[in-house]
Amino acid sequence: MLGKLTLSAIPLDQPVPLVAGAVVALIVLGVIAWVVIAGHLPYLWREWITSVDHKRIGAMYCILALVMLIRGFSDAILMRSQHAVAYKAGGYLPPEHYDQIFSAHGVIMIFFGAMPFMIGLMNFAVPLQLGVRDVAFPTLNSVSFWLTASGALLVNVSLVVGEFARTGWWPAPPLSEVTYSPGVGVDYYLWAIQISGVGTLLSGVNLVTTILKMRAPGMSYLRMPMFCWTALASNLLIIAAFPILTATLAMLILDRYLGFHFFTDSHGGNSMMFMNLFWAWGHPEVYILALPAYGVFSEVISTFSGKPLFAYRSMVMATMAIFILSFMVWLHHFFTMGPGGDVNGVFAITSMIIAVPTGVKIFDWLFTMYGGRVRLTTAMLWSLGFMVTFVVGGATGVLLAIPPADFVLHNSMFLVAHFHNVMVSAVLFGAFAGYTYWFPKAFGFRLDEWWGKAAFWFGITGFVIVFGCFYWLGLLGMTRRMQHYDVADWRPWILISAFGVVVMFVGLVCQVVQLVVSIRRRDSLRDVTGDPWDGRSLEWATASPPPVFNFAALPEVHGEEAYWAIKSRAREQMRLREEPAYEPIEMPLNSPTGFICAFFSTLIGFAMIWYIWWLAAAGFLGAFVTFVVFAWRDTVEYEIPASEVAKVNRANRSTRLEALHGAGQRRAA
């Protein structure tokens, strides 16, 4: 009846995950109880859970990412503290548990921290920057988000029911085959990633369609803000690369469930084929994450330098060059696993070439700041921190792209330091820069600058300490994924890196305090005009938070930096644009389809993990019925009357006019 699921699946013998899981479950139950008792459930259901508004979905992606980043960071704390005490001793985490922690850390940070954060920022900002009302397929967008959340839920369920993979974040066969990993850990990995992977693919299709097909009048490709370009490249990569991951994991599922031999040791299977296919997805994935972050930095640096982006077209070219090249370098992830010198040589050269367009971007950002009036806000600090630390990570990447050097350094802490150096400084710093930059647009008030800057300084200091030590530990010969060690030379560096994690933790606390303080002081941080940073692209042309229809009338675009042109004219003439002729606007109706689909997907995933076949079939049937009900719906849109549109727009126009006159008087005085 319940397949492999018995009471023994709850790890009563392992106190650490059980206590952690119980605390998390209590917090979640407490929050749900508070929501229900305080009567927020109808609001939450109406305005968020069933919302198909790209801004709400983007915000929910970012909230999911923030929560999962904290979960992934707690794994990092466990690993660092284990290393701090596991010198010539077993430490407090037994090997089979330590293996799950480093696997979960990687999986959560990549798939449920970095990915939702970047997709959330793109979801939120791209339609606004393009000057349109929503993404191409609003309900599909909601389905994508809830499927991602479903995957995240499955990973967290593995904490208390069963176990997680012990294979590392890429489940390399034959270790991940049923012979060597008979438990449910790898199955949790596979189904969580398959379900959220479908969500990611749908999201990629959605955003590419939006960018290619739905731009404001006059917004040609070469007038799009840089963030839209990087979002286009990133989502094209999602469409090209994620099917490879899904197919590869599907083959591993067939191996594990039905006794196939794609990647097994025997019967003609070939585990290197898994490596090959996984990294053919895995390297584009790096750029799927990094490219939107580059876009965020472009927007932030240009805005806070008060200048247009330097050499916009070279930035577009660099972005598209990275897009193509990212599909030509994947072998550098397994230089040492069998390919000959000629193959290694070709992929080494392409790996070094891909550093060139990235270098072009760094110079473009530097020259954007050159001669500008740079304002050192929190978002700008994250961008500057990125530029300084990312150059180091890029340089060690070029070093590792040399196969002889890689033969010395592979599998060491040097490699771990390298990929954290690039991923944290590009993706995480980019995520925080974008979070601080677009927060007032999303919620109508700015984040507190003092706590934001504190979070930046503690965050980057801790980051440099931890991964500086890792580079050195790698050169001292420490390999990755060790549960304990007995080399005296490593000891001081491991203790310093543990101290670094404490500093990063202070940064995390500052980040949380920043949010709490900002919400409490939201009235004094209010963004009344909708343009808090003196921005240059169209998202700042509407109110904060934007009305559900984004723009009362779609803006006409006559050049690059569409909003800057509108604003400059308003400042010269001391009056706003002509008021548009208001017309009723049709917007898509909210739909619970995404939430219900994800509910059934979670059932399918959980049932497949525990071999509960009837439940899997029931979940599949439920998901299909949900789809049919949605496909046969009668009304798809509702109309917002012209008077309502006019009222919303006039409110924003009056505050903007006030600000314009205020600024004019200050200039005159």
Place this chain on the structure above:
Amino acid sequence: MSHADHADAEGLDRHQTEVAPGEEFAEEDIGKGIRGYLIGLALAALLTVCSFAIVHAKFVWAPAVPVAVIVFAIAQMGVHLVFFLHITTGPDNINNVMALAFGVLFVVLLIGGSVWIMSNMNSNMMPAMPPSSSPQSSQPSMPMIQPMRH
């Protein structure tokens, strides 16, 4: 950048009518559409018949048969792209042509790269060893690779 200019013109035309997400455009001439599909069907069927016929034909030099079948197959793809997927060279079709080009590029990179990498690794491998009987005796961190069966 002529691509962007074409797309720009297209974007302007479309947005003047201000179509909301998910809304359908007006139906085009249905008779013309059906004629296109019928021509495509006839050509596709003809190419299929040809490739079956040439395999059985006595008058073709045997080594030329596979080449001819490949030529017919590629022509078949062309017919499908033009008549069923409506890939044209017109300015309103830039996105589709670009998508096709990127798709072909990535498939060639992935399949070509994989074949090259895997054959290179196979030729560098030691001869196959008998599979280990117990999990303890093998080292999971260094997977033992066996050549693919050809």
